[in-house]
Amino acid sequence: MKHQPLIIMGLSTILMSSAFANDEMPGKALHDDANCLKCHASKPYNPAKTNTFPKLVKAVSFCNDNLNSGWFEDEIHHVAEYLNATYYHHPK
Ligand code: HEC
Numbered sequence: 836m837k838h839q840p841l842i843i844m845g846l847s848t849i850l851m852s853s854a855f856a857n858d859e860m861p862g863k864a865l866h867d868d869a870n871c872l873k874c875h876a877s878k879p880y881n882p883a884k885t886n887t888f889p890k891l892v893k894a895v896s897f898c899n900d901n902l903n904s905g906w907f908e909d910e911i912h913h914v915a916e917y918l919n920a921t922y923y924h925h926p927k
Contacts, residue, residue, distance in 0.1 A: 862913035880918060882925070887925055888926070
C-alpha cells in the first residue's frame with residue numbers, strides 16, 4: 836500500500852511522455868512500425884539525391900505503395916516530416 840502513489844505517478848509519467856513524443860513526431864512511430872530500415876539501414880537516406888521536400892514526400896509515397904503499408908496521405912506527410920527533421924533538413 837505504501838508504494839501505491841509512487842507507482843501511479845510513475846505510470847502516468849510514462850503514459851504522458853509517450854503521448855507527448857507521439858504528438859511531437861507521429862511519423863517516427865509509423866516509420867519504425869513499417870520497418871523501413873530493413874532496407875534503408877544499408878541504403879541510407881540521401882539528402883543529395885532526394886534534394887527537395889516535395890521529392891521526399893514522393894519517395895515516401897513510392898515506398899509506401901511498394902510495401903503496401905497502406906498509409907493515408909496525412910500519414911505519408913507525417914513520415915516525410917519525420918525523415919526531413921531527422922535526415923534531410925530541407926526547407927519547406
Ligand atoms: C524492400 C526495400 C525497401 C523498403 C522496406 C523501403 N524502401 Fe524506401 N527505397 C527503396 C528503394 C529501392 C529506393 C529507391 C532507390 C534508391 O534509393 O537507391 C527507396 C527510396 C526511398 C527514399 C528516397 C531515398 C533517398 O536516398 O533519398 C525514401 C525517402 C524512402 N525510400 C522511404 C522509405 C520509407 C518511409 C519506407 C518505409 C515505409 C521505405 N522507404 C521502405 C527500398 C525500400
